Amino acid sequence: MYKKILLPTDGSDYAEQEVERVSRLIADGGEIIVLSVAGKLTSSAFQSGRKVRKMNERLLKEAKDAVEHMADKFDSSLNVKKIVRTGFAAETINEVAAEEGVELIVISASGKSGLHRFILGSVTEEVLKTADIDVLLVHNS
Template sequence: MYKKILLPTDGSDYAAEEIKRATDLISEDGEIIVLSVAGKLTSTAFQKRSSVRKVNEGMYEEAEDNVKQMLNLFDDSANVRGIVEVGFASEKIIEVSEKENCDLIIISSTGKSGLHRFILGSVTEKVLKNSEIDVLLIHNK
């Protein structure tokens, strides 16, 4: 059993399976932390700062919504809380796992492959390669 589990979410449809795994693996007095990471754009010479600010605010609100929606899926007896961070998803997932002294990260893979995965990169793959704690990968198709 694990004492503290980090459960990153991007708002995808895999929350039910992630929650089931987390609640099965958490110790009776353990804690689950739901994390969503909002990206952050920086303005360039071709963009208005106000436009970039609105996009950033929208990404932050979406991350907040992701956390709220996942928290609402937990049983009332669960010891769970949410965190929203801004930055690069894989870096923030690892950073929060270390800062919060988590002993497990549960993360989903969407099963993307080929050119799509090459262009977008893979948050899951980066977490798997760089985390110093256990990572449970849930493969989704």
């Protein structure tokens, strides 16, 4: 059993399987940290600052919604902390794990479809390669 588990989410529909596994692995009185990382776009010659700000606001809102959606799936008797950060996903996941003293990261093997699936796959792979703690890879089908 683990005292602190980090559960990164991208808002995909696979939350049920991850919630089930984390709920079984958390120690009595332990803490589950649900994290979503919003990417941050920068202005360029092709995108105005105003459009980029709007897109960043939307990405942040989606991250907040993803954390709320995932956290709501846990039994109310469990201690669930919600964190939303902006940055590069894999790097931020590992930073939060270190800051919070997490013992286990539970991450999905697949998430959204199309381009999002490719991106999530690369995030998952990067977390697996760079994490200093145990990582449980949940295969969703």
